[in-house]
Amino acid sequence: MRYRRVPDETIRRLPKYLRALLLLMDRGQKTVSSVALADLMGGNPGRVRKDFSYFGGFGKRGFGYDVETLAGEIRKILRLNVVNKAALVxxxxxxxxxxxxxSLKKYGFEIVAAFDNDPKKIGEKAGGIVIEHISQICDLEQRGVYVGIIAVPRQAAQQTADDLLEAGVRGIxxxxxxxxxxxxxxxxxxxxxxMDFARLxxxxxRSPSRAAAFRRTGSL
Amino acid sequence: MRYRRVPDETIRRLPKYLRALLLLMDRGQKTVSSVALADLMGGNPGRVRKDFSYFGGFGKRGFGYDVETLAGEIRKILRLNVVNKAALVxxxxxxxxxxxxxSLKKYGFEIVAAFDNDPKKIGEKAGGIVIEHISQICDLEQRGVYVGIIAVPRQAAQQTADDLLEAGVRGIxxxxxxxxxxxxxxxxxxxxxxMDFARLxxxxxRSPSRAAAFRRTGSL
Structure with a gap:
């Protein structure tokens, strides 16, 4: 099911909710309130409820959200409940x-192929995957790979994108x-x-932080 | 100057504006409209104007924004107009x-120190920096380093954060x-x-994308 008219901002936050929920599951927590979830996310509870309202709610008033159910629903919405096979270039x-x-696996991704143009690397194993020459990239669709990951130098990015799409990839x-x-x-x-550094x-x-060291706060 | 009551969402978008503006500068473009900027960012022009309104505008009606001035102002707001020295662990x-x-340099960051706990790596150069043993981390403040970068395994993250803060770091x-x-x-x-993969x-x-290959769109 594709949920229509969900703002991009909400879709953008769903992985963060999922991350927070996975942390809570790690800790063995069964339910969570919108207040606690907002606190983990660094947002406000109203926005949490609004975000989830696009998908019909999920919560019970006074009981909060069931952590595992909510994580499952978010996975479904984001289509992370199936394995998304990916190829890295x-x-x-x-x-x-x-x-x-x-953590890629936690979010439902599995890198099943890796390509490079350096002859010295071909045949070598990285992360359990045998590196192939970039010329072998043609049959990704037949291998069930729809996600392409581009980690090449800037000047090769466009050609790599073209190659990935030609091979059947649907997202990059x-x-x-x-x-x-x-x-x-x-x-x-x-x-x-x-760029992510830039808002730090x-x-x-402006002054040293050690003076405030006694007040601690959590960060996911 | 610290701009008060600017929503985190706006601060979060400023680096993206900056990135788009740097691209335009690369291309030699002098001015940009809120419409064109929104298009580059994947947002809407109203939000662009609203975001900039927190800092007093910047634009001239009908003329758009001066690319270089706007980039400079955003750098100032984000305090990227000075070099932010960083240490990597x-x-x-x-x-x-x-x-x-x-691109770290483009945003005003300079990594000036790198630490590891692997004796084999100590003294080796990476990215032009001599790798030091983690026990040498104590004097970052004296070296003018206020940004710490944690790239260690999960189980060492808390200790690394403690070490960085003890050494005088103010942001991580x-x-x-x-x-x-x-x-x-x-x-x-x-x-x-x-997590960033998760919204892809x-x-x-659902169906192959090649059928639509004739309509192309840009992506920053």
Missing amino acids: GVGNLGRAILAFP VKFSQGYITVPKRVKVITIDIA PYYMP | GVGNLGRAILAFP VKFSQGYITVPKRVKVITIDIA PYYMP
């Missing part, structure tokens, strides 16, 4: 780090810098790690 | 990838999974790369 340091992320996660063009139906998620200094205290 | 694949990010970018607690004044930005399947077409 570019097995440099970042590519190797991505192949080793234990791009780590490379720069602008690429893709067919309108193809979703590209750009992960610009440096705004929140940094 | 954990020089694995991800750590090495972070050290090599060319955390790549490790899991929950850490820090003093209330310390901002922690968690970059959970796997929702947007992926």
Whole structure:
């Protein structure tokens, strides 16, 4: 089921809810209030309730949300309840780090193929996967791979995107810098790690933080 | 100057505006309309104007925004107009990838120290920086380092955060999974790369995308 007219902002927060819920499940917690969930997320309880209202609620007044049920529903909405097979292109340091992320599996992703253009790397194993030459990328659709991950240098990003799409990929996660063009139906998620740093200094205290060390707060 | 009562959502978008503006500057574009900027960002023009209204506008009706001025103002607001020196802990694949990010500099960050606990790595150079033993982390404040980057395994994240804060760090970018607690004044930005993947399947077409290949759209 595709839920219509859900704001992108809400869709953007759903993975964060899921992350918080997985943490609570790790801790063995069975239910959670919108207040506690908002606190974990750094938002407000009203927004939590509003976000979930697009999908019919989930909560019982006074009882909060059932952690496991809610996590399952979010997985369903985000289509993470099936395994999403992915192919990685570019097995440099970042590519190797991505192949080793234990949490990709938690979100339903499985990298099943890795490509590079460096002859020295071909045949080598990284994260349990044999690295193939980029020329072997053609049959991803037949392998059930619909997600492409681009971790190549900036100047190779467009060609890599073209190759992935030609091979049957329907969505792309791009780590490379720069602008690429893709067919309108193809979703590209750009992960610009440096950009995520950029909002940190705004929140940094001007004076040393150790003075406040006695008041501690959690961070997911 | 600290701008008060700016919603976190707006602060969260400022780096994205900056990224779009840097792209426009690369292309030699001098001015940009709120419509064009919204298009690059994947938002709507009203929100662009609203976001900038918290800082007094910047735009001239009918002329749009001056790209370079706007980028400069956003840098000032986010305090990226000074160099923010950072220390990285954990020089694995991800750590090495972070050290090599060319775009960190674009946002005003400079990694000046890297630490690991693996004796084999100490003294080795990564991204032009000599890797030091984690026990050398004590004097970051004296070195003018206020940003800490955690790229260690999950189970070492809390200890690393404690060490960084003890050494004088005021803000943390955390790549490790899991929950850490820090003093209330310390901002922690968690970059959970796997989580960013999680909103992709929702947007992926069910049928092959190649049929729509003739309509192309840009993606930053």
